[in-house]
Amino acid sequence: MTAVLEIEALTVTYGGVRAVAGLDLTVEPGEIVGLIGPNGAGKTSAVDAISGFTPSGGNVRLAGSSLNRLKPHQRIRAGLARSFQSLELFDDLSVRDNLRVASRRLRWWSALVDLVRPNRGHDDEHVDNALRTLGLDDVADRLPSELSHGVRNLVSVARAVVSQPKVVLLDEPGAGLDSDETEALGARLRRFADEGTAILLIDHDMGLVMSICDRVYVLDFGQLIASGPTEQVRNDPRVLHAYLGEDA
Amino acid sequence: MTTADALTLRNLTAGYNGIAAIRDVDLVVHAGELVTLLGPNGAGKTTTLLTVCGVVSPMHGEVLLGGQRVPAGRPHVLARRGLGHVPENRGLFFELTAAQNMRLATKSKVEVDRVLELFPALPALMGRRAGVLSGGEQQMLAIARALARRPRVLMVDELSLGLAPLVVQSLLASLRNAVDDDGIAVLLIEQHIELALGAADRAYVLNHGRIALEGSAESLKNERALIESSYLGDLDEVVS
Amino acid sequence: MTYVQFAILGLGAGAIYAAVALGVLLVHRGSGVVNFAYGAMAMSVVYVYAILRSDGNLNVPIVGAPVMHLGAPLGFWPATLIALAYAAVLGFLCHLLMSGPLRNATTLARVIATVGIMTYLQATAALRYGTLSTSVPAAIPQAIIEISGARVPRDRIILTAVVIGIALALAALFKLTRVGLAIRGAAENEHAAAYLGWSPVRLSALTWVGGTVLAGVIAILVAPITSLDPTIFTLFVIPALGAALLARFRSFVVCVAAGLGIGMLQSVVTKLSVDFGFMRNLTGLREGVPFIVIVIALVAVGASLPGRGAMAEKRPPPAPSTVATFKIPAIVSALGLVAIIATSGGWRYALMTSMVTALLCLSLVVLTGFVGQISLAQMTFAGMGGFMLSKFAEGMGIPFPIAPLLAALAAAAVGFVVALPALRVRGVHLAIVTLALAQGVEEFVFKNPHFSGGFSGTHVPAPKLFGLDLSVNAKGGGFRIAFGVMVLIVLTLVAVAVINLRRSDTGRAMLAVRANERAAAAAGISVVGIKITAFTLSAFIAGLAGTLLAYQQSGGNLSFESFGVFASLALLTSAFIGGITTVSGGIIGGVLASGGLLSFAATKWITGYSRYELIVGGLGLIVVAIRQPIGVAGEIIMNLPKNRRARRAEPPRRTSASAAGARPAVLQTPELQGGVK
């Protein structure tokens, strides 16, 4: 199978800080790929660069076509989706509306038609699905600010997957989840992948990463220090030294 | 009550808009003790800490810091009495640099240097705006900032949030040292049950706003099944 | 004289702008609020000072407070000390307001509260001190000195030096001292400051008292140069805001440099327009040019999406989705129709004014309520509609329903242009950019006699449709029902459209942009597209209202004076009081607005009300800002029976994740979800 997301020589610099230095990475459809590494290694910067939120060098290709010149929202419309490490939910929209916003595609004329005919023939099937799959039915009508951190985390994952993307970039979706939730999240991500979505997963929960990822990339100081099948990376001495701890 | 009770919650009920999120919580942290507060998402852990530091006002019950009742709604008074709090959202000043964030915690350069030794990654970042730090770097800065005040009671909401495994291990070890050497009291919210129990003296499990289980870390380590069932919330327990 | 000499002359005005800008920046640092009342506060301190010096009376701007006679006129120092003590009290009162009732209020509510303070202080000053301008004894030597050939009064130079000194001191305070850092920190995150042992209340008191005393000092130094009247400084606030904005509300030093620069630039432009004949016709050049510079500079450095860790705005006011049926709009329009027929004379005119203003408020509901873009250019859009109507109808003879629609489209085009800076500037900064643009359009376009007829105004022909006369003035005196009905129809159509918008995908996308631009982009929304849509639509509505205003005003004579920046500010406050996030709020805003039904009724029934109207209005603003972030409409919506019930009901509790997944379904029993029975 050919990769749906191809990253070539991705570079991100902030002023004098080189956060990502020449990252090569691919993700295939139906695959969950882990991106791990110490704090400040450049993982979030890589996601920001792929999704267009920060200027970067190198090439990003989605399903064969280049995203380099596209703005963030155009990349999203092209079939990319992402979550934020800092969640960044819409605080004054209900959980359901948070998802609805992400599931609809506006055209330039939408606003004009909406003045006359709002709610024309939309169904919320994807929204309902995402809510159900992530177990958010009960909180669908509440505001994110009234939810506990763990639940907010799930909302941000739901918002990322609701648009039926080809590739999802998830930035620490497991942070702050309890062990049951983490396990459940793993199973759900696996299901999304089995349906054909490609997932790039960043997380510091090694239990989660090691159990669901097909392959893992390890970043340190912006550079790859290891990559390959999960089992192999887990025992790589450089990874143990830089990230996991020798006795892990 | 002994003076060794650094932090006591008695019968504490609190919540939002008149609806209780935690009910009748009794909890004690002694000086020189590391206590962890476990519980599933939405159990009320954060609410408990926010009530202790006076951001959420109690509907019922009381909080004692060093044996004294604490006034509601005045977190800065508590801070001056020796309470340190790393909130769930980390509470950094994004517009200020990391160094300026530290300076607001303490006048003393010595203290700053002391805590920075615990976080080898931080010194190189001190000139950056806190807002641009990576998630884990922010978490380190928030914990360092709280430690620099040498609190007598330290509460950390989700210690390992966003931190790499190596950092969590060394951080737990340093907290353990601070507890053993300086006799501070630490109340820790943590989702990694094994890690938390490995470092803690005692643990409480909160579920549906109530304490479902408590005991020494040693005994709970061997009772994973018990913890898991308390996470799921025993039907009897909740309905009664 | 050479250009250099003119530039040096400009230092005088520049120093004043810089001084006021410093004060505004100081308060912003400590409270996150752009204090529109800053000029008015300075003005009131200077009045206290001036009256102490001239009569020895202590006369504070509180309605009904006794005037204290302190004996003979006081000298410089005692008068200054007493005036600054008054400034400290005034600052402390503002602090009590901001860190008490307004502590958790939205940024917009706090800004609006400062507008309330401004209105109150100005109105009270007019009542107690009169509106005539008086002179203030000089505080610093005024002898003329010569610098490279330019004869400059010495006080300008001293003032410049003082201002630079203050800026350096403030910069040092906020960079180097812990208290300064704490003030900045607490403005960003009050709780976090408290967790570190800082008292947010004390920090706030410190800033407000410090900021107001600084305002007093500056005013006492400046007023002798400018002479004193109740609106002094309001004139300086606009260029001062520009200077603060150029400093991005961050650097005191840049702020002073910008203030001085603007003053010098204005002076040079004056010289230019003397030297080059063709520029003489551009009357607004002096006032207008600096703003163009500001806008260009800002847009050049802005980013189209906020970066990581950008400071988030405090939560905007909630925008409840409005009624799903059209019952309520239908009832309200029917009531409106009855009211038009039942009223006559002044009442009918006030009703029409209310309806047109409601339309203007709706333009703000779309832009500020839904998308969170604070605009102080709404009356500019309206003015564009009005004047273009005159051009189309009078100048080109385009017939009735087409001419006003074309005029509204022209206004929409201006809205599109104003949207461009909004793509890169946000929040309160944007408010100031729109203000600058509004000022620019006013100076260059509206005041241009070729375009607007200058002070004599411009004429708009009466609207006629199929031989039906829709003009406002009836033949035998009084006002025509037909005109009222036309306004009502337009208002109803627009209201329904805005209700639709709120319930649609576009509406939700707008709220998403308001909440978080980064996340909105990540949801596939074109933030740029939404902002442009909102600005254009809003300007179209405002332009439409402008054409109605043109038809209504004195039977078709339109003057630029109704479309200034302060009219826009007044409109924003009306919309805010009514409720800026809902359509009903817009309608209520129209009823409450000056010249509308409520103020007409009050003037009629309460003797002497007109004298106190502004004071009541100012206090009313503060009260609404405190009580209800979504205005009077919010108050009503929250108290609807169904919402009362909803608030009391217990929200559902989320059960463990596994309940929804593989684990036993037993856990979803109602007992558990509702918590303990």
Ligand SMILES: Nc1ncnc2c1ncn2[C@@H]1O[C@H](COP(=O)(O)OP(=O)(O)OP(=O)(O)O)[C@@H](O)[C@H]1O
């Ligand atoms: N705007 C910026 N200016 C300067 N440095 C920045 C900026 N943004 C990020 N950095 C730095 O770049 C480095 C990489 O940050 P990034 O967020 O990508 O790390 P990360 O791998 O996601 O870490 P974590 O696991 O802690 O989330 C960090 O050291 C961070 O401080």
Ligand SMILES: Nc1ncnc2c1ncn2[C@@H]1O[C@H](COP(=O)(O)OP(=O)(O)OP(=O)(O)O)[C@@H](O)[C@H]1O
């Ligand atoms: N501001 C709020 N308004 C209303 N309800 C709230 C608010 N904050 C929290 N809650 C509710 O209170 C309950 C307890 O939340 P809390 O944040 O204390 O949970 P937690 O144990 O910290 O969970 P997590 O592990 O996910 O952080 C939850 O049901 C949550 O929905």
Ligand SMILES: [Mg+2]
């Ligand atoms: Mg990260």
Ligand SMILES: [Mg+2]
């Ligand atoms: Mg929590």
